Amino acid sequence: MQSLLSGASPSMEVDAVSILKSITPSLESSKHKGQAGKIAVVGGCREYTGAPYFSAISALKIGADLSHVFCTKDAAPVIKGYSPELIVHPILEESYSVRDEDKKSISAKVIEEVDKWMERFDCLAIGPGLGRDPFLLDCVSNIMKRARQSNVPMVIDGDGLFLVTNSLDLISGYPLAVLTPNVNEYKRLVQKVLQCEVNDRDGTQQLLSLAKGIGGATILRKGESDLISNGETVHAVSSFGSPRRCGGQGDILSGSVAVFVSWARQAADKAGEPSMSPTVMGCIAGSVLLRKAASHAFESSRRSTLTTDIIEHLGRSLEELCPVLVSQYMGH
Amino acid sequence: MQSLLSGASPSMEVDAVSILKSITPSLESSKHKGQAGKIAVVGGCREYTGAPYFSAISALKIGADLSHVFCTKDAAPVIKGYSPELIVHPILEESYSVRDEDKKSISAKVIEEVDKWMERFDCLAIGPGLGRDPFLLDCVSNIMKRARQSNVPMVIDGDGLFLVTNSLDLISGYPLAVLTPNVNEYKRLVQKVLQCEVNDRDGTQQLLSLAKGIGGATILRKGESDLISNGETVHAVSSFGSPRRCGGQGDILSGSVAVFVSWARQAADKAGEPSMSPTVMGCIAGSVLLRKAASHAFESSRRSTLTTDIIEHLGRSLEELCPVLVSQYMGH
Numbered sequence: 001m002q003s004l005l006s007g008a009s010p011s012m013e014v015d016a017v018s019i020l021k022s023i024t025p026s027l028e029s030s031k032h033k034g035q036a037g038k039i040a041v042v043g044g045c046r047e048y049t050g051a052p053y054f055s056a057i058s059a060l061k062i063g064a065d066l067s068h069v070f071c072t073k074d075a076a077p078v079i080k081g082y083s084p085e086l087i088v089h090p091i092l093e094e095s096y097s098v099r100d101e102d103k104k105s106i107s108a109k110v111i112e113e114v115d116k117w118m119e120r121f122d123c124l125a126i127g128p129g130l131g132r133d134p135f136l137l138d139c140v141s142n143i144m145k146r147a148r149q150s151n152v153p154m155v156i157d158g159d160g161l162f163l164v165t166n167s168l169d170l171i172s173g174y175p176l177a178v179l180t181p182n183v184n185e186y187k188r189l190v191q192k193v194l195q196c197e198v199n200d201r202d203g204t205q206q207l208l209s210l211a212k213g214i215g216g217a218t219i220l221r222k223g224e225s226d227l228i229s230n231g232e233t234v235h236a237v238s239s240f241g242s243p244r245r246c247g248g249q250g251d252i253l254s255g256s257v258a259v260f261v262s263w264a265r266q267a268a269d270k271a272g273e274p275s276m277s278p279t280v281m282g283c284i285a286g287s288v289l290l291r292k293a294a295s296h297a298f299e300s301s302r303r304s305t306l307t308t309d310i311i312e313h314l315g316r317s318l319e320e321l322c323p324v325l326v327s328q329y330m331g332h
Numbered sequence: 333m334q335s336l337l338s339g340a341s342p343s344m345e346v347d348a349v350s351i352l353k354s355i356t357p358s359l360e361s362s363k364h365k366g367q368a369g370k371i372a373v374v375g376g377c378r379e380y381t382g383a384p385y386f387s388a389i390s391a392l393k394i395g396a397d398l399s400h401v402f403c404t405k406d407a408a409p410v411i412k413g414y415s416p417e418l419i420v421h422p423i424l425e426e427s428y429s430v431r432d433e434d435k436k437s438i439s440a441k442v443i444e445e446v447d448k449w450m451e452r453f454d455c456l457a458i459g460p461g462l463g464r465d466p467f468l469l470d471c472v473s474n475i476m477k478r479a480r481q482s483n484v485p486m487v488i489d490g491d492g493l494f495l496v497t498n499s500l501d502l503i504s505g506y507p508l509a510v511l512t513p514n515v516n517e518y519k520r521l522v523q524k525v526l527q528c529e530v531n532d533r534d535g536t537q538q539l540l541s542l543a544k545g546i547g548g549a550t551i552l553r554k555g556e557s558d559l560i561s562n563g564e565t566v567h568a569v570s571s572f573g574s575p576r577r578c579g580g581q582g583d584i585l586s587g588s589v590a591v592f593v594s595w596a597r598q599a600a601d602k603a604g605e606p607s608m609s610p611t612v613m614g615c616i617a618g619s620v621l622l623r624k625a626a627s628h629a630f631e632s633s634r635r636s637t638l639t640t641d642i643i644e645h646l647g648r649s650l651e652e653l654c655p656v657l658v659s660q661y662m663g664h
Contacts, residue, residue, distance in 0.1 A: 046408075050416030078412045183364050224361050243359035245368060247398045248417060302656050303359070303395040304647025306417050 012204065012227075014235040016288035017321050019281050023264040024063075024322045037064035037262040040117065041125045041255065042143055043158070044071025045094060045136065048129030049078040051158065051251045054307055055128040056086050058255035061314040062289070064262070067255075068121070070114065070143075072136070073097070075129075089113065092140075094133040103135060110139045111146065118146055122262035123153045125254040127160020137163050144170050151176065153261050153279065157254040161185045165192050173215035175230070178261060178279050180220045180254055189219075203227070204234045218279040220257065222250065226287040230277050237284055241291035242298035248307030249294065252314070257286035292317040344536065344559075346567040348620035351613050353654045355596040356395075369396035369594045372449065373457045373587065374475055375490070376403025377426055377468065380461030381410040383490065386583035386639055387460040387590075388418050393646040394591045394621070400453070402446065402475075404468070405429075407461075421445065424472075426465040435467060442471045443478065450478055454594035455485045457586040459492020469495050476502050483508065485593050485611065489586040493517045497524050505547035507562070510593060510611050512552045512586055521551075535559070536566045550611040552589065554582065558619040562609050569619040574626035580639030581626065584646070589618035624649040 025036060039059040044052035052075070056067040068087045069079055074097075076090030091113045093106055124147055130140065140163060147154050153176035156164055161181055164170050165188050171177040181189055190198050190206065193213040199206050204227070211219045211231035218230040225238040261282030268274045274281070293313040297305045357368060371391040376384035384407070388399040400419045401411055408422030423445045425438055456479055462472065472495060479486055485508035488496055493513055496502050497520050503509040513521055522530050522538065525545040531538050536559070543551050543563035550562040557570040593614030600606045606613070622642070628649055629641040 047421055048419065049412050050418065053416045074409075078409050081413050082416050223364075241361070243361050243363065244395075245363055245365040245397050246392060246417070247365060247419070249365075301647055302651045304393040304650065306392055308415075308417065 012234050012236040013238055014284055016237045016239065016284045019276070020260070020285035020288055021322045023260060023267045023278075023281055023285060024318075025263055025266060027324055034065050034120075037122050037259050038066045038068075038120055039064045039123055039125065039255065039258045039262070040068040040070060040121045041128055041258075042070045042140060043126070043128040043130040043160070044069055044075035044079055045092070045129060045131035045133065046072060046074040047131055049075045049082075050248060050307075051129030053079050053082045053086070054248050054251035054311065055125050055157075055255035055258075057083055058252045058311055058314060059125075059259050060085055061311060062256055062259045062318060064259045068117065071129075092136055094131070095135040096133075098135060107135075107139050107142065111142050114143050114146060118150050118152060121147075121152050122265070123155065123258040125155045125157065125258045127156055127158040127163070128251045128254055130159035130163075132159055132162060141167060141170060148174055148176075153178070153258075153265070155180060155254050155258045155261065157181075157250055161189070165189055168193065168214065171214060171217050175216045175218075175277070176279060177214075177217040178220060178257060178283060179214070179217055180222060180250065180257065180283075182222045182250060186221050207234055208232075218277065218283060220253075220283040220287065222253070226283075228280055228283045228287070230280055232277075233280070235280065235284060237287040237291065239288055239291045240295050242294035242305060242310075244294070244298055244303070244305045246306050249290065249310065252293075252307065252310060253286055253290050256289055256314075257282050260285035260289075289314065289318055289321065292321060344566050344568040345570055346616055348569045348571065348616045349653050351608070352592070352617035352620055355592060355599045355610075355613055355617060356650075356654045357595055357598060359656055366397050366452075369454050369591050370398045370400075370452055371396045371455055371457065371587065371590045371594070372400040372402060372453045373460055373590075374402045374472055375458070375460040375462040375492070376401055376407035376411055377424070377461065377463035377465065378404060378406040379463055381407045381414075382580060382639075383461030383583045385411050385414045385418070386580045386643065387457050387489075387587035389415055390584045390587035390643055390646060391457075391591045392417055393643060394588055394650060396591045396594070399587075400449065403461075421449075424468055426463070427467040428465075430467060439467075439471050439474065443474050446475050446478060450482050450484060453484055454597070455487065455590040457487045457489065457590045459488055459490040459495070460583045460586055462491035462495075464491055464494060473499060473502060480506055480508075485590075485597070486510065487512060487586050487590045487593065489582055493521070497521055500525065500546065503546060503549050507548045507550075507609070508611060509546075509549040510552060510589060510615060511546075511549055512554060512582065512589065512615075514554045514582060518553050539566055540564075550609065550615060552585075552615040552619065554585070558615075560612055560615045560619070562612055564609075565612070567612065567616060569616055569623065571620055571623045572627050573623035574630035574637060574642075576626070576630055576635070576637045578638055581622065581642065584625075584639065584642060585618055585622050588621055588646075589614050592617035592621075621646065621649055621653065624653060
């Protein structure tokens, strides 16, 4: 059993639904735009446009008020075309479109643009469809440094993980960083940080060591069970999801965790010292919601379930896990 | 009767549903992204963008995990716009946009880009919406040579058939090539390879000779009955489809056969020597599924049935032919 679940033991299973409920904010008529979360996705290049869209639209569908995308100039019109709900900033550039002598000024302009917005964001999702162009990754490193200076949490996935695995100092010792590696990305992280291979017989201990090795960033290791650790504890979310492994589900998760981390921090601000780290709570909530939505999508679409089908089930799934109380928003 | 079915005799009719079931993989929670198939479509130019989309999205709707498109720079934003689920690489160029002195370097760059991905693909579909630009076809010839070196199966349709009919050595003697000609494409193949006209009184024998003449590539001859041969046997799939002949159904077939060929090869790897060639099995499964989906689409939309309607019925049709067993993915 333990090996099946990549090292999860039943005792680590967490009451994910209660955690999701405890951080999901009430809806009140007196609130104004932005209070339920302002998210930004950094990703989208000539090759990839679906991934940043999935991440950004998921954030909205879960309940964020505003969802931005910072992507390359090529990717922007396509991503805008997927949905008029997103705010898409075409500010990044890839090497092929930039002359060497212009790199410095373009890089400075990217930061200038991002700086206008940074302090307004509650969380960034870095990496969906980012690609691996060296100049682009260099600009994104600078964005991450600014986010860190401004204490903005970051959820890092996909090519963002490629970037931080090769530049660990970008997130090392930053407790507001969340890493969401899949099986291959996890392998590369373990090799880089712990200088050994993945060991599933002692998966829990290794995950703890990895999170400690990165200095307290939170790791959500995706798998049959999702395992979450910030170096102090390990929690598992194993609720039933979907056996379809179509590309794009990780993008839903990054947008979703970005929202829940924002909400968990808000809740912690209100309630004082929480019993669990807000980034860990955000990961747990994101994981259980994706699993619920994927299971609903799979029920209706079976083998032909795609990522867009799962996104369509986010709202219903969240309502099932955490129903809106009419009294809350009616002001009774 | 025989002439009506373009040379099919009842004895060649194959139990296509059993074959489809025998190669469709089980869904298990322990599997990870990519294991149910990674497909790439090579096609899409300034003129044609629908065909590669139909092919690539069909692959996903049947159950592939990832579906890529390699197309021209003009075609890419449009194809991306049809669906965020596809990964679209804008790497091909047509003569009108290329100076003679740049052709060599661009051609080299195309191969460099494709090489990054080739070994990850389980099957290519070559030809949907490819067009007939000489420089572009030259680049695609190089892609086919690389696929062959890497033992990646190829389903060749549309303008891909125009290309290989004029350059038979691209596929001659390659048992992992599948050709899916319609009536006109079949005629040109027969003329080129057998140097005679199509003879429907002895259609079965001629198809066998044609497949043998190409050195064991598998031919799926589309018609009232689909006839499938790799030069050793001829199988027919005649189940009821749709009398609508709207353009694009062949693109569904190419994406669909690409998935089923991948699955048949996976199944053969597990089970040892199969009783039937995996490429033949893939053709049979693709044919019967398209017929089922087309019949469902025609039931509801009649004369206004379009290719997108048929694609919307792929999931339900596959579920009817090969239901997901809940016990499989629940891990019981």
